[in-house]
Amino acid sequence: MLSRQEWQDTFKDIYQGEVQFDAPMKDHTNLSIGGPADALVSPDDPLSIRNMIIVLRKKGIPFLPFGGGTNTLVLDKGIEGVVISLKAFKRIEVLKEGNDYAELFVEAGVPLQRLVNFCRENGYSGVEGLTGIPGTTGGAILGNAGSFGYEIKDVLVSVAIMDSNGRLDRFKAKGLGFGYRKSDISGNDIVLSANLRLKRDEKEKVSFRTENFFMEKKQKQPISEKSLGCVFKNPEGEPAGKLIDMAGCKGMRIGGIEVSTVHANFFVNKGGGTASDYLNLMNKVSTAVNRKSGIILEPEIRVIGRD
Ligand SMILES: Cc1cc2nc3c(=O)[nH]c(=O)nc-3n(C[C@H](O)[C@H](O)[C@H](O)COP(=O)(O)OP(=O)(O)OC[C@H]3O[C@@H](n4cnc5c(N)ncnc54)[C@H](O)[C@@H]3O)c2cc1C
Structure with a gap:
């Protein structure tokens, strides 16, 4: 990753927009979970995005687009490279x-x-x-x-x-x-x-x-709580929430993450939850569903970050 100084030298004439180094992604995800991104940028215009990603590609620095962080679990060790927010694109x-x-x-x-x-x-x-x-x-x-x-x-x-x-x-x-x-x-x-x-x-x-x-x-749905919406896709037949409920997982908890008692396909951060808690709970719940119904649940949420 580029240092602050290298970033300024490289992009001063070709990029316009915000740049935040070591940006805590927990401040940008609906779950309030996620370690720091090397850089979180918010370009002002398409040309700035283009100029930036051409340089990043040449230097082998990874980058990825990011929206409201309402469907994405960012891992606890954060994200390598540059996270590109489109928040300035709001017309x-x-x-x-x-x-x-x-x-x-x-x-x-x-x-x-x-x-x-x-x-x-x-x-x-x-x-x-x-x-x-x-x-x-x-x-x-x-x-x-x-x-x-x-x-x-x-x-x-x-x-x-x-x-x-x-x-x-x-x-x-x-x-x-x-x-x-x-x-x-x-x-x-x-x-x-x-x-x-x-x-x-x-x-x-x-x-x-x-x-x-x-x-x-x-x-x-527990829409006012911290969640990523539905954790698993609905398989053919029964909805995932019903299968999770039938497997007895409603209210199940690991660390700060709980299977919602309102809708079992939502995992909510009750406070202090981590990405590992969330993944462990996904594992536990999908194993329980598989034992009960023989169905393998497929994640709907996206997971990004350093393993
Ligand atoms: C309470 C709650 C209820 C929800 N209900 C529903 C529901 O009913 N139906 C449903 O479908 N979803 C639901 N969701 C999930 C989520 O809100 C949606 O999937 C939403 O569309 C994700 O948008 P986002 O901007 O937050 O994406 P993010 O989580 O920021 O990103 C999701 C993916 O999109 C990519 N991405 C983001 N922006 C761009 C871009 N500009 N260009 C290219 N790639 C991009 C990211 O790289 C990532 O892979 C719910 C979530 C919550 C918290």
């Missing part, structure tokens, strides 16, 4: 509006809930079911976030992606391999923005649906 613009549709341009750092609220206020339908999902639009696109039968892929027209060589291209959403909580966008590719197509509807109706989904979420 929403209406590109076109017809009688029955609206096309939006949305940058990757826009909090997903800001997008949901924007659509609700303007009577744009298509993302009501994404209410209550924290994190950024970029993170939602990478993992095809979804809920209540809605998925972000269903409103995506195209996505602007900068690859790890600094090449910027716009891709049709249909070609990006979206599936259940996944896409073919690779780990170092950086989503910068997307064009979305929504249906126009009466504001009251969009608002009503959004509110109802939110109330249901609030009732069934």
